[in-house]
Amino acid sequence: xxxxxxxxxxxxxxxxxxxxxxxxxxxxxxxxxxxxxxxxxxxxxxxxxxxxxxxxxxx
Numbered sequence: 001x002x003x004x005x006x007x008x009x010x011x012x013x014x015x016x017x018x019x020x021x022x023x024x025x026x027x028x029x030x031x032x033x034x035x036x037x038x039x040x041x042x043x044x045x046x047x048x049x050x051x052x053x054x055x056x057x058x059x
Contacts, residue, residue, distance in 0.1 A: 004055065011052045018045045 022041040025031070031038055 004058065008052070008055055011048055011055065015045060015048045015052060018048065 018041055022038055022045065025041065026035065026038050029035070029037075
């Protein structure tokens, strides 16, 4: 149980960090969210969100 909670916290922190990075890049470069660099981070974010969702369903 404790391992799942730690994994959940770790994933959530990565998700939060990627979201912040994605928005910062877009704002800094005055890009829309279809820019290649922003999309790359968005894909990483989606992968983490899927992992997080699977973890929640295991409880």
